[in-house]
Amino acid sequence: MKRSAFVLTVCIAAVCLFVLVRAQENTVLTQAKSLFGPLPKVIESKDNPITLEKVELGKMLFYDTRIASDKNFGCIKCHWMNLYGADGMKTPIGRDCKPEKRNSPTVFNAAGEIAEHWTGNRVTVEEQAKGGMQAPQAYGWKTEAEAINAIKSYSGYIPLFQKAFPGEKDPVNAENFGKAIGAFERTLVTPSRFDDFLNGNQKALTQNEQTGLKTFMELGCAGCHNSPFIGGQMYQKFGLTQPYWNLTHSAEPDSGRYAVTKNAGDIYVFKVPVLRNVAMTAPYFHDGSVDHLQDAVKIMAQLQLGKTLTDAQASDIVAFLKSLTGQIPEEALKVPILPVE
Amino acid sequence: MKRSAFVLTVCIAAVCLFVLVRAQENTVLTQAKSLFGPLPKVIESKDNPITLEKVELGKMLFYDTRIASDKNFGCIKCHWMNLYGADGMKTPIGRDCKPEKRNSPTVFNAAGEIAEHWTGNRVTVEEQAKGGMQAPQAYGWKTEAEAINAIKSYSGYIPLFQKAFPGEKDPVNAENFGKAIGAFERTLVTPSRFDDFLNGNQKALTQNEQTGLKTFMELGCAGCHNSPFIGGQMYQKFGLTQPYWNLTHSAEPDSGRYAVTKNAGDIYVFKVPVLRNVAMTAPYFHDGSVDHLQDAVKIMAQLQLGKTLTDAQASDIVAFLKSLTGQIPEEALKVPILPVE
Numbered sequence: 001m002k003r004s005a006f007v008l009t010v011c012i013a014a015v016c017l018f019v020l021v022r023a024q025e026n027t028v029l030t031q032a033k034s035l036f037g038p039l040p041k042v043i044e045s046k047d048n049p050i051t052l053e054k055v056e057l058g059k060m061l062f063y064d065t066r067i068a069s070d071k072n073f074g075c076i077k078c079h080w081m082n083l084y085g086a087d088g089m090k091t092p093i094g095r096d097c098k099p100e101k102r103n104s105p106t107v108f109n110a111a112g113e114i115a116e117h118w119t120g121n122r123v124t125v126e127e128q129a130k131g132g133m134q135a136p137q138a139y140g141w142k143t144e145a146e147a148i149n150a151i152k153s154y155s156g157y158i159p160l161f162q163k164a165f166p167g168e169k170d171p172v173n174a175e176n177f178g179k180a181i182g183a184f185e186r187t188l189v190t191p192s193r194f195d196d197f198l199n200g201n202q203k204a205l206t207q208n209e210q211t212g213l214k215t216f217m218e219l220g221c222a223g224c225h226n227s228p229f230i231g232g233q234m235y236q237k238f239g240l241t242q243p244y245w246n247l248t249h250s251a252e253p254d255s256g257r258y259a260v261t262k263n264a265g266d267i268y269v270f271k272v273p274v275l276r277n278v279a280m281t282a283p284y285f286h287d288g289s290v291d292h293l294q295d296a297v298k299i300m301a302q303l304q305l306g307k308t309l310t311d312a313q314a315s316d317i318v319a320f321l322k323s324l325t326g327q328i329p330e331e332a333l334k335v336p337i338l339p340v341e
Numbered sequence: 342m343k344r345s346a347f348v349l350t351v352c353i354a355a356v357c358l359f360v361l362v363r364a365q366e367n368t369v370l371t372q373a374k375s376l377f378g379p380l381p382k383v384i385e386s387k388d389n390p391i392t393l394e395k396v397e398l399g400k401m402l403f404y405d406t407r408i409a410s411d412k413n414f415g416c417i418k419c420h421w422m423n424l425y426g427a428d429g430m431k432t433p434i435g436r437d438c439k440p441e442k443r444n445s446p447t448v449f450n451a452a453g454e455i456a457e458h459w460t461g462n463r464v465t466v467e468e469q470a471k472g473g474m475q476a477p478q479a480y481g482w483k484t485e486a487e488a489i490n491a492i493k494s495y496s497g498y499i500p501l502f503q504k505a506f507p508g509e510k511d512p513v514n515a516e517n518f519g520k521a522i523g524a525f526e527r528t529l530v531t532p533s534r535f536d537d538f539l540n541g542n543q544k545a546l547t548q549n550e551q552t553g554l555k556t557f558m559e560l561g562c563a564g565c566h567n568s569p570f571i572g573g574q575m576y577q578k579f580g581l582t583q584p585y586w587n588l589t590h591s592a593e594p595d596s597g598r599y600a601v602t603k604n605a606g607d608i609y610v611f612k613v614p615v616l617r618n619v620a621m622t623a624p625y626f627h628d629g630s631v632d633h634l635q636d637a638v639k640i641m642a643q644l645q646l647g648k649t650l651t652d653a654q655a656s657d658i659v660a661f662l663k664s665l666t667g668q669i670p671e672e673a674l675k676v677p678i679l680p681v682e
Contacts, residue, residue: 060423063421063423064423065421065424065428065429066424066429066430070430070434071428071429071430071431072428072430072433072434080404080406080676081676082401082404082405082676082677082678082679083406083407083679084678087406087412087413088406088407088412089407089411089412089413090412092413093411093413096438097437097438279681280681282681328678333675333676334674334675334676335421335422335423335674335675335676336423337423337425337669338423338424340620340621340623
């Protein structure tokens with residue numbers, strides 16, 4: 001072979017390799033776009049249009065622990081902004097110092113889910129907030145009227161409800177409590193580098209993170225963890241290949257969504273959680289029984305897909321998941337001052 | 342009397358009245374300046390110079406509930422920024438759901454006091470924070486080493502301690518935990534309209550508020566509630582004229598500072614609280630036994646000065662006290678994001 005022919009062959013091979021790599025990159029991006037899609041700026045609802053007045057009121061109510069019967073309960077106590085909308089505990093401690101059954105899910109991006117809580121027993125963020133206020137085991141009031149009176153006792157709230165719900169005769173009510181907090185939660189959307197990647201900036205993710213994304217899609221994780229929220233769009237049995245408690249450190253089995261529907265098919269079924277910010281919201285699973293993300297990833301592959309991941313595969317996926325850690329909206333990180341009279 | 346003479350007389354009378362009013366205003370201002378003095382921007386300490394690195398680390402540790410043994414305790418839980426550094430409760434609920442003995446004092450301006458807590462059992466804010474971390478009834482750890490390990494388990498803290506305490510071999514320790522939180526608290530100074538008034542802007546306070554200030558000083562309240570912090574500089578028996586529980590709604594007598602010193606003279610003695618932001622930090626007194634500021638003012642006048650205030654006097658004083666509601670430093674209202682690994 002002449003030298004010039006050799007050089008030509010090498011060049012052609014290099015070009016082929018380049019095209020192949022680009023094509024594969026494009027495949028990853030194309031596949032990711034089709035599975036995840038663009039994250040909205042806020043999560044709109046026809047039933048509860050987002051207004052500044054509602055969001056500001058909702059944030060105040062979210063933070064206000066004084067409106068509980070013992071002046072010691074509020075959304076913020078399980079959903080800290082500084083802990084990415086979760087609480088860092090296995091399960092929260094409820095009334096009478098009893099541990100609650102399930103791990104506090106993050107409120108960030110939660111409005112984008114099909115339903116709220118691990119079992120989906122609340123459909124919207126508005127219903128979730130309203131239900132909390134009405135539940136004696138949450139705010140501690142026996143009747144809704146007592147809860148509303150507690151809010152009204154800080155009379156500074158009255159004009160704020162009037163502004164947020166103009167034209168209503170008596171706007172301080174449970175429905176509007178839910179709507180105000182819901183509107184606030186609908187703004188808690190956290191775009192990350194992954195969204196830059198989806199928008200076509202391939203440098204937004206490191207090679208490692210892209211490999212993790214590819215593995216995540218190839219293994220089948222995205223079969224459940226999809227949509228712009230990387231989850232939250234369906235229910236799924238936890239432990240498809242074997243009982244989940246074989247691999248988790250769960251204290252006792254939790255029948256999951258069965259408690260809501262009483263359908264035998266819903267035993268051990270939970271809502272698939274959103275994976276945005278998952279690296280910031282340990283511990284993991286509905287019972288917070290696993291502390292480390294790498295372990296959680298391996299357990300999920302085994303339980304749901306019957307696959308044993310290598311350490312390298314799990315590390316790549318963790319790298320990808322970390323790229324889902326997003327920017328918390330600036331306004332959400334500003335503490336509201338509450339009315340005192 | 343000729344008309345010109347009459348006009349002259351009226352003019353002279355008007356000028357006299359004007360001079361008299363000005364003189365009195367000046368007297369109020371002069372007296373206020375001598376009693377209260379200028380508020381510092383931050384509260385310096387020779388033993389713990391304030392640096393940005395310490396303040397930022399301190400704020401994170403202040404907010405971090407995960408470093409407790411149950412991942413459920415931190416300064417923030419009794420000292421909410423949105424509740425002006427207090428918690429709005431009669432007394433906080435501690436471990437095992439037991440109510441604590443005394444009302445959570447605000448952390449705002451607390452570094453300017455002679456000592457911390459109602460009984461002054463901690464001298465500086467640094468000692469207070471360090472003591473909390475070491476106390477099993479607070480963070481829940483049996484030994485200091487366990488507490489330090491809990492912090493180190495979030496390894497992102499290690500470089501932050503190194504930056505805040507440069508040149509130290511092993512900077513993650515109880516001493517520096519106290520110093521970092523102390524540095525943060527030393528920035529929690531809240532200037533208000535009252536400071537504008539002290540700086541000579543007589544329009545900064547309404548006539549009502551100025552009357553309240555005058556009454557506050559004339560009655561003798563400022564005998565104890567003085568300094569730029571309007572309190573916090575001395576101990577005083579609560580109930581000088583009669584047992585305090587005659588007028589408060591206290592469940593049972595609290596021996597106060599006697600618990601610290603075991604001196605008979607310290608029975609029912611408490612640190613005089615800072616009155617800055619007092620309108621924002623109900624309920625009142627060491628046991629949170631009184632809900633409304635107007636009632637608290639009347640009770641104090643009776644118990645400490647043997648004086649029965651009219652409603653008008655009490656309202657004026659409350660108006661003045663509300664002018665002490667200050668501006669929370671912007672940085673303190675920004676929620677810190679905590680390291681997760």
